[in-house]
Amino acid sequence: MDRDAFFIYLWRDKKKENTMSSNTEKSDKLRVDKYLWSIRIFKTRSLAAAACDSGKVKQEGTAIKAAKQVHVGDEYDVRTEGRLWRIKVTGLLHTRVQYSEAIKYYTDITPAEELERLQMARQASSFHTGKRLSKVGRPTKKERRDLDEFMD
Numbered sequence: 001m002d003r004d005a006f007f008i009y010l011w012r013d014k015k016k017e018n019t020m021s022s023n024t025e026k027s028d029k030l031r032v033d034k035y036l037w038s039i040r041i042f043k044t045r046s047l048a049a050a051a052c053d054s055g056k057v058k059q060e061g062t063a064i065k066a067a068k069q070v071h072v073g074d075e076y077d078v079r080t081e082g083r084l085w086r087i088k089v090t091g092l093l094h095t096r097v098q099y100s101e102a103i104k105y106y107t108d109i110t111p112a113e114e115l116e117r118l119q120m121a122r123q124a125s126s127f128h129t130g131k132r133l134s135k136v137g138r139p140t141k142k143e144r145r146d147l148d149e150f151m152d
Helices: 003-028 032-038 045-053 099-105 112-125 141-151
Strands: 057-059 075-079 084-089 106-108
Touching (some): 045 057
Antiparallel strands (some): 075 084
16 A cells, blocks of 8 residues: 555545544434424424423423433423323434334333323213213214104
């Protein structure tokens, strides 16, 4: 190998190292709002940022800003419209992917009491109050005739 080819080889090798280190540096930095959006807790990134700004995202009991960096092992309390999430970060995800992939990047450590409360709220909302269920609709002609006959 001549001298010029040797230097070109070294230059290419050095260039590979620089690009690899810049990719790892990029992957180490991730904002909370982007992370919550990418793991599909919030539908849009702006909703995630708004939740952070309004104090609905907390780390160790204190509200955090949307620009806070996420690290593996962090635990967050996130209040959404229907639920209180307690999540532990198991990996950093920079882009939004399908749900089956996204759940691999966090662990849901929500207390059992919160899950029971949520289940009770669902059951209470579906409790039959004696009125016609909303999705059933009007009675058919045959059902109406049967009702009229029953009432007479």
